Amino acid sequence: MVDIEKANKEALDRLLAARPVLVGMGKAIDVIPGMKKNMILHAGPPVTWDRMCGPQRGAVIGALMYEGMAKNEKEAEELAASGEIEFSPCHHHQAVGPMAGIVSPSMPVYIIENEAFGNKAYGTMNEGLGKVLRMGAYSPDVIERLKWMENVMYPAMDKAIRYLKKIDMKNIIAQALHMGDELHNRNKGATSLFFRTIAPAMVKTSDAATAEAVLKFIDGNDHTFLNLSMPSAKASLDPARNIEGSTMVVAMARNGTDFGIQVSGMGDQWFTAPAPVPPNALYFPGFSKEDANPDIGDSSITETAGLGGFAIGAAPAIVQFVGGTPQDGLNRTLSMYEITIGENNVYQVPYLNFRGTPTGIDIRKVVEKNLPPFIDTGIAHKKPGIGQVGAGLVDAPIEVFKKAVIAFAKKYS
Amino acid sequence: MRKITDLFKQELKVINIGLLSFKESLEDVGVKVIQVDWRPPAGGDEEVMDALKKLLGK
Numbered sequence: 001m002v003d004i005e006k007a008n009k010e011a012l013d014r015l016l017a018a019r020p021v022l023v024g025m026g027k028a029i030d031v032i033p034g035m036k037k038n039m040i041l042h043a044g045p046p047v048t049w050d051r052m053c054g055p056q057r058g059a060v061i062g063a064l065m066y067e068g069m070a071k072n073e074k075e076a077e078e079l080a081a082s083g084e085i086e087f088s089p090c091h092h093h094q095a096v097g098p099m100a101g102i103v104s105p106s107m108p109v110y111i112i113e114n115e116a117f118g119n120k121a122y123g124t125m126n127e128g129l130g131k132v133l134r135m136g137a138y139s140p141d142v143i144e145r146l147k148w149m150e151n152v153m154y155p156a157m158d159k160a161i162r163y164l165k166k167i168d169m170k171n172i173i174a175q176a177l178h179m180g181d182e183l184h185n186r187n188k189g190a191t192s193l194f195f196r197t198i199a200p201a202m203v204k205t206s207d208a209a210t211a212e213a214v215l216k217f218i219d220g221n222d223h224t225f226l227n228l229s230m231p232s233a234k235a236s237l238d239p240a241r242n243i244e245g246s247t248m249v250v251a252m253a254r255n256g257t258d259f260g261i262q263v264s265g266m267g268d269q270w271f272t273a274p275a276p277v278p279p280n281a282l283y284f285p286g287f288s289k290e291d292a293n294p295d296i297g298d299s300s301i302t303e304t305a306g307l308g309g310f311a312i313g314a315a316p317a318i319v320q321f322v323g324g325t326p327q328d329g330l331n332r333t334l335s336m337y338e339i340t341i342g343e344n345n346v347y348q349v350p351y352l353n354f355r356g357t358p359t360g361i362d363i364r365k366v367v368e369k370n371l372p373p374f375i376d377t378g379i380a381h382k383k384p385g386i387g388q389v390g391a392g393l394v395d396a397p398i399e400v401f402k403k404a405v406i407a408f409a410k411k412y413s
Numbered sequence: 414m415r416k417i418t419d420l421f422k423q424e425l426k427v428i429n430i431g432l433l434s435f436k437e438s439l440e441d442v443g444v445k446v447i448q449v450d451w452r453p454p455a456g457g458d459e460e461v462m463d464a465l466k467k468l469l470g471k
Contacts, residue, residue, distance in 0.1 A: 001467060247468065335450075364468045367461060370452035402461045409464035 002245030002265075002412050004364075011240040011248040011264045012341045012360040015305065018236030019115040022167040022228060025158040029105035032122050034093050036105070040064075041090045043101025043298040044255025045270040049080050049087065053256030055136025055293050058384025059100035060085075062138030066146050067104050073138070091251055091262070094238065095122040096230045096298035099134035099380055099388075100256070107146070108154035110228060112169060114235040121235035125149055125157070126227040128220070131387035134297075135380045156214045160201035167197055169232040172225070173307070174346050177357075182315040183229040184299055184308030185322060185376050185391055190225035191218065230298060233305035240264055247408060248341060249361040252304045252373065252396060256296035256380070261400050263363055266408060273399035281379055281392025282323045291389050293382040300375050300396070306344045306359030309374040309393070310336045314349040314357075322376050322391045332374050332393075333358065339365040339373065363408065366401040 029035050040063055042056060052060070061076040064085070070076035079085060090097045097103055109122040127145060131137040161167060172193045179189030195218050202211045218224050237250045246264035253260055260272040275294035283289070302308035312318060313333030316326035333349060336358040343356035361373055372395040379390040429436040430449045439446045455461035 001470065004468060004470075364465060367465055368454045368469065370454060370456050398456065402455065402458065405455075405461055405468060406464045409467045413467050 004245050004247055007243050007245035007265060008248055008341045008360070008362065011243045011246040011250075014117070014240040014243075015236055015248075015360060016342075016345045017116045018170070018239070020112050020121075020169040020232035020235045021115055022110060022161055022169055023113045023165075024111050024162050025108050025154055026111060027105070028103050028107045028109050028122070028124075031111060032093050032095055032103070032109065034088075036086060038084060039086045039088060039105070041088055041093055041095055041097065041101070041103040042255060043090060043097045043099065043296060044253045044275075045258050045260030045272050046089055047087070047255045047257055049085075051257050053293055053296065054382045054384045055296060055380040056100040056102070056256050058136030058138050059102040059133050060087075061384065062133045062142055062146075063102045063104040063107075065138060066133075066143050067106055089253070089255075090298055091234075091253055092268075093122075094120060094234070096234045096253075096301050097124060097134070098126070098226055098230060098299045099297045099378060100136055101298050102133065106150060108150055108158075110231055112228070112231040112235045113166075114239065117239040119235060119238050121231040121238065123227050123231035123234075125153065126221060126223050128217075129223065129388060135378075135387040136384045137387045138385060152210060153214050153217060156202055156206040156210050157198070159205040160198050163201045163205050164197070167194070169228060170346060172197070173229060173232065174348070176225070177307075177311060177314045177347055178350055180315050180317050182302075182308055182311040182318060182376070184226065184302040185378065186315045186318045187225040187229065188222045190229065191222055194225050194228065195219060226299065229307065230301050233301045233307060234298075236305050237301065242267060245412060247363045249304055249363060249373075252300040252361075252375075253298045254295045254300065256293050259295060259397050259400060261363075261396070261404060263404050263408065266404065266411065269407065271400045271403040271407070273397040273403075276394055276397055278377060278379055278392035278394040280323055280394075281390045282321065283379075283390035284388070287381070287389035291381050293380045295375070295377060295394050296380055297377065299377065300373075303373055303375050304361060306340070306347055306357040309376045310340075310359070311347060311349060311357045312374075312376055313351055316351075318376065322393055324393070335371065336374060338369050339371055363401045363404045366398070367405045370398065372396040372398045372401065
């Protein structure tokens with residue numbers, strides 16, 4: 001048997017050595033590796049159109065209309081089902097997307113570079129809460145917002161970022177954890193820090209009206225930084241892939257139908273199981289568990305990197321969004337130390353005497369202790385076109401870790 | 414035998430591993446209990462346990 005402990009040490013060291021920085025933006029077709037004119041990227045492990053859940057279908061419909069490839073819902077559905085559109089996971093292209101995670105060729109994306117290893121990761125900008133494309137909404141106002149983000153927000157953001165040359169993501173994330181964020185469902189502090197960083201540069205590089213409009217948009221969306229924390233986590237984890245003999249998880253992702261993980265020592269293989277509906281959640285007025293879609297999004301990359309649910313002990317205010325008490329949050333973070341290889345060297349939980357967050361999920365420990373990773377997440381309506389209905393807490397399905405352990409033992413024994 | 418009877422004449426401090434109902438029964442009669450959240454490895458699945466033993470070097 002290969003030396004797993006040694007392999008895991010290398011994997012964790014690589015993750016902890018990451019230095020993700022925001023270096024600019026670009027259109028998906030121009031900057032994302034392997035992107036094609038007829039390709040749509042999605043969150044989660046591979047899935048075909050016929051198996052896609054409601055919100056992901058809604059987001060695909062919206063993306064096809066946004067791209068001008070379909071005039072209406074009916075045309076979009078026919079095109080999506082025709083075989084002419086190639087669907088591929090964001091993860092296969094060094095990208096990540098929240099909720100439906102749809103990325104189409106014309107969409108602008110952030111470019112995060114991991115200065116420690118030179119690799120890059122990509123992600124779209126956050127549209128805001130409620131009735132948005134990533135939740136499966138595709139009404140004219142959703143498309144209009146996406147067009148504004150492409151034509152007005154993207155050029156302004158790109159100019160401001162390039163004026164600054166780079167923005168240190170790890171620095172912002174570390175400070176945000178001290179401000180009550182966990183960088184998955186609570187991004188208020190990080191968004192504020194990002195706003196303070198980008199605002200002077202935007203005023204310098206754009207006209208007053210554009211700067212005002214873009215900065216107001218960022219100011220009105222507490223989750224702006226989610227779409228930066230996610231590719232930052234992705235950029236941090238990718239260098240830890242393909243380490244022979246490592247049992248460290250390098251991706252956790254959901255497409256709303258399946259929940260999947262990838263393991264460092266198992267290459268690009270996905271281990272999947274049905275995505276669960278979060279059992280504990282707070283729903284917006286008028287909605288209930290009957291409306292909820294199963295767990296969806298690449299945002300569990302944050303938990304994979306030691307943030308999100310793993311850092312929920314640093315975010316007491318999040319209980320107003322996902323339910324429970326601050327003590328529950330601390331208990332959740334404490335339990336995750338049982339299943340990780342180590343602790344973070346930069347991301348800390350102040351209420352645990354600044355202890356590093358539990359980092360580097362070990363599939364062996366998950367299965368041995370029968371204790372799956374814990375994720376806090378947004379919840380989309382199960383029907384396309386409606387949007388977000390709540391937020392809650394969910395355990396990753398233990399089956400995927402059992403499958404990974406069996407496959408790992410077969411490969412290495 | 415005497416040591417056991419002595420034990421049960423003292424205040425008992427119990428650590429309960431597993432079923433919560435055992436803890437609750439003791440608390441109902443005023444016994445202090447700490448609950449350990451233990452779950453069977455691999456959920457008791459033998460195929461998974463065999464694979465896990467190899468990975469843990471057991």
